[in-house]
Amino acid sequence: MEGRADILRISASDAQDRLDGCGAYGALKIRPNLKAAAWARRFDNSQPFLLGMIREICTRLHSNPRVDTWEGLDHEIDAELKAYALHPGSRAYARHAIENYLDAHEVGGADIDPLTFRLFDPQVAVGPGRTLTVWSPVYESGTGIREVRRLRFGGVRPPGETPDRWTAVAARVAALTNPVGDIGRIRVTEIGLGDGSFQVLFDGTPESTLPLYEGIALASLRTIDTARTMTPGYSCQDCKIAGCCGAIEEFDGFLGQESPGEGTRSVSARDIEAYGTCAARWHLDMACHLPKERFTGAGSRRGSLIHHWIATAHVRSRRCVPSDVGDFSDPDSFTSTLTADEYAEVSPYLRQHLATCPLGEGIRLIATESPLYGYDRSADVVIASEPDALYTDADGCFVIRETKTTNQRLPRDDREAFERFLAVPWLLNLLGTGYRGPHRAESARLELEVLSRDESRLFTWDLRDGAALSAARAAVHLRSAAWHRDTTWAASPGEQCAWCPVRRWCPEARAGADED
Template sequence: MGTPGARPNFVGRDDLLRVSASDAQRLPNGCGMYGALKVRPDLKTTDWSRRYDNSQPFVLGIIREIAIKLHGDPRTETWEELDTALQIELSQYNLHPGILSYARPAIENYLDCHEAVEAEIGRLRLRTYDPTVIAGASTNRLTVWAPIYDSHSGVREVRRLRFGKARQPGEEPDQWTVVAAYVASLVRPIGDLERIRVIEFGLEDGSAEVLFDATPQEAASNYNSLTLPKLHKIVDARNATPGYSCKECKIAGCCGSLQRLDGFLGQPTPGPATRSVSARDIEVYEVCAAKWLLEMSSLPTQKNSGPSSQRGINIHRWLAMAHMRSTRCTPESVDSLEESLGAPLTNDEHSEARDYLLGHTKTCPLGDGVQIIASEYPVYGYDAQADVIIASKPDMAYIDSDGTFVIRETKTTTREIPESEKDAFDKYLAVPWLLNLFASGYRGPHQSDKARLELEVLSPEGSRVFSWDADNARLLRMAKAEVRLRARAWHKDTTWSATPGAHCSWCTVKKWCPDARSADAEVGVESELSI
């Protein structure tokens, strides 16, 4: 197990590169080390190995496999035949009921889009899928996860599948499109190849958008000018920046840039697979395990959380931008900073948030001698005992005037503000979760001697800050016990059963859940999980 700042031990060739269209789209942003390792499939660490299970299936892969199998099957010409075939094909997979509910219409939408495309450009035959080609004179490989079709008229089509609705193309093609078109142009055609089309299918509603339609020569020109320079940056990057990519990184368990948080979850043994978890994940899971799984599976979501949650999100956005100035928030700044901050809120949003923001001005921690480290401060670590990546992103971290390292979390509520530190500890999982960072030895980027956690609660009527010192051993034991008890069920679960209730009215994935209750009888129920 590596220590902070240490480099893991590697085996394998680091000069064999395999870059996908998705890599080109995602990897220029975020952790450079993650990207550099991802495009080197032969390079592995001897210090740690990620474990997998099948409780979170590759949904798009299943949908694509069945759709491609059925769109050329003459036994599915009628709706009844297609319905029977879908039942047979889907029964071969052990899918969660919510994922099954999404997959069935998604496959039908793919087939409808396929028929519409053939009506436009003529009969298509599947040429290949997930092609890998040699780029230039090197042995480096480019690939795209997509089916490729050819028409008799010389049109080659690459299909990008999207969980939600197809997006309209921008003025310039995105990186995925550029790489996909270039890879398609290098796959040997059966006949003459005159046009390359990249089309996106929206599986939620059967929408389709053409993202690129030009000659193979234009595809190559776009790749050389728009993408190749960025791929060099991915390959050469070495900076390690813990963040969202840690959940799937091949060295997360031994990366020297992650905090060592062994025993954070308090679980005696690893769960069924390497996972990633945050305090909000646990809160969502406790409300409904199915909701957690369906959101993690990237199924399309609906904004059903109600005005309170959206208002909380707006307030957090305003505070994050305001604190970037490193000066104390005042009543005057609440009404005058919109223009200088780039108008983070619309007039209506600002009007709804104003009373909360005025309350914050009474408890804003910035001032003389205070050094702000960051707003929305990410802390990522690895719990080797549970084999879990621990994700935390408190709203602020700063050094107080006396040198104390402070983590501050902000919550908004339309309900009563907790009466005491004990009530706040019991109400908000973020409190024991962040205290558990201190219990695991975390003291900030500078390893400060003193540390404390602050919870700021804002309501329309006022605000209050609760505080806990990191040197309180009894408090830290309570925090560890709270996290241990609340993480236990999530840590072992592989079935993710739904728990219907009043919360169904604001559930973001209710559309796909066969167990969801009707929202008609649950008027006025809102979530505060995200704020």
């Protein structure tokens, strides 16, 4: 690492979000002057930072006299948005969010004196080299009220019995920021840009923010500061040392791309499948995180229940047997946390699993549904996977096991299974790029277990099968090439629009639904 480790800048979001997951990520995040000597994250600037753009437009519109009428507001929002190169779906959401913010500004301030925007993102010193900050617009009234606002893509969250850590830090920063005049009241509020919801998270005197901060947030900030554990996970995609971190795997060449894309990205097999269906859906849902509708079909829900049962059953480190899948009321049945109705729905599939359960004598279970992260240096991409099970067999061979459920007919052979399920070439490619599990076994294989109500089938690919590894490498390269280079994320309207979770924001999705 290079730079000074004693300079800390801790945000309210750090206080709220950095206690879980990788400790080193949080400790590095709050040290802006400390950087990796051998690697630097590249940022994709092809699209603007959506929340930042929205709040800047909103604060400009506060003082625009043309927004007094609906027609004037509509025209001015259009004029503001034209200055930004936006995806059509992001543009639709931004328009909606700006209108909701301005409405919430009026409604939320109806019972207090008029508020005027003052500044963004206040920072206050709390010790030598230590700064507290909050990513928020700050408003003030002429009568001594100061308000900081938390913005959410969707709606406000249900309040807890006590303020959360974000609120405690935000309130303290607001109290310590130099006032224009005398500040006697601090408000921390929250606005849901997706639905225009508004709530007050804290309302008190500047003096009352100190015990709130010390009682709720301070201990957590000290934990984040001193954390050193390195746990690969979701934060890898944003980490400043992902490309040179010894805690994640080296998957150089995994995607088969010869050069980096627009910026450092993260991808999983699920991402590539979603992108293949519609690039706009992937961008708006998985990259922009816009508010979404939930379309969880019966098959998806059933698959989740089956995976949950198998994962919890395997934690016992013994083979699943017929008595595990008896009647729900039978005390010998392993019902996990399923309800009686859920168990009745999935038990036919679970009985088919008994014939292909991987556990038994000599089997050493390593992990179930454990996230696996690596870095492809050639593509500058973090590779994310979550195999259903990792184990070593009686001969010491390392095995990746993936389980799929279906109401269709089962694949006839290995080739059909390879082509139907992207997880097969994806996980085979993990083996092909050198992954051998935590014990670095010399031999390895991939197993695909496919379950239906009436039968199960197990497909196997061995590390020694050079043709299978070559086919996997080619499949991953082909499926990821367009995603790797894309910066426009064009929509692909079709029947999938009917259940697209972000169709609300996509003009082409609405057109596709009309055609259907």
